[in-house]
Amino acid sequence: MIDDTAGDGDDTAPSDDPVDRLLASARDESIEDDVHVTGVMMQYYEVCTRELWFDSRDIEIDRDNAAVARGTRVDDEAYSEKRRHVSIDGTIAIDVLDDGRVMEVKPSSALVDPAKLQLLYYLWYLKHVTGVDRDGVLAHPRERRREDVELTPENEEWVEDAIRGVVDVIERDSPPAPTEKPFCESCAYYDFCWSC
């Protein structure tokens, strides 16, 4: 459904589906979409939609909050092998290994799904926007383990549902209510969410 409608430069009526909108604006510079879904947003979407909403509004964490924000690049240094940082459309930034696979590094195994979704989004973006099929590898340096990640049809569906979900969350006027999650305690918004 996403393959041929948008991006041919002709006057196809703009679709309301966030996935179509995203592809249309990514393929054709003249089409503007207010929402730029980034890889980090996909990650937040999986971790906590409230945090995603805060982040999308630049609601900043207050000074000297002791909680440590979850980093995405924490263990970057763990890999010395050759890889290139590639930025596409200023929307996604990926690490490409010498063998052509896209790599995403995750600091902890507790957050595998968010990392996987982020990586899958990159693969999905490469495939549908630039027409390049790539595989991915999710690296867990602390566990010295890697996991191959492929863009299967189920995974494509996961990504597209998540894009719609992200857009739905950030277009809301108020954030989703907080729900207690295991990572709340280490979240920089903890006091903001729970001081009531």
Next chain:
Amino acid sequence: MNDNFHVFSDGRIERTDDTIRLVREDGEKQYLPIERAEAIYLHGQVDYNTRLVSFLNEQGIAMHVFGWNDYYAGSIMPKRGQTSGQTVVAQVRAYDDPDHRLTIAKRFVDGSIHNMRANVSYYHNRDHDFTTALDTLDDRQAAIDDATDVNELMGVEAGARRAYYATFDDILPDDFAFRGRTYNPPDNETNSLISYANSLVYANTVSAIRATALDPTVSYLHEPGERRYSLSLDIADIFKPILADRVIFRLLNRRQLSTDDFESDLNGCLLTDDGRETFTRALEETLDQTVHHPTLDRNVSYQYLLRLEAYKLKKHLLTGEEYVPLRRWW
């Protein structure tokens, strides 16, 4: 990041390398460990220069200046570590919308009356009969909802405060007769103590607001411009019964402050240097005291409760989620 340093002596405060030192009039030097400082409070006659001010600015430390008889003189605020255009826009929008402004102002008054009531009820349950005062406070609390504008709401608050202050003469020892609030200058010991205590609470609130991206000059209950940091007046009202008044009751009833700690002159009645130090130390201890916070599920200090109050307001303004004022729960 939450220590307050109070300087009571006269002298000079200056930057030396990466720290701050106080040089007293007698030449004695004292270094302030500023790594954890939130604010410096100057109570004496203290000189400082621009080099110090830039250093405080870099370090994000506020300096609150207390003058001789009009206690709070002003603050030197570091450029805020946080600035957020959208926070200020949200703040101003809420101020500009009369309904929204009134809603927020009502919450401040609600918290303030609730906390006054908690104090009265504490003594009522011990050895006083404060039935009338409690009734009035309940009545004023109920009247909050009916207020149709901020002026009327101010009236509701003033009525509650009168009933509240009327209990002070019974709570406090006989030699601390109060007979109602007087300002500029305070005419007796209790009034002078309340003025001083309230200005300390106010200055601490200024520091707490500063740690958020809220603009301290945009307020809801008080009119912006009433004082430079009028938002601090709004929030401090909630905390005065919990911080200022509790400490006053305790110190006077335990005779840790006596009438000797005050002196009267043409400018009214004022705390002596010793008295001021005693009170300040007691208030600082209270600020450090912790209570278990039911939703954060951890112990937080009274000082941090001030910070949380600013967060809560900011959250309300940015997300539309309800703002519920601190109502003493412990």
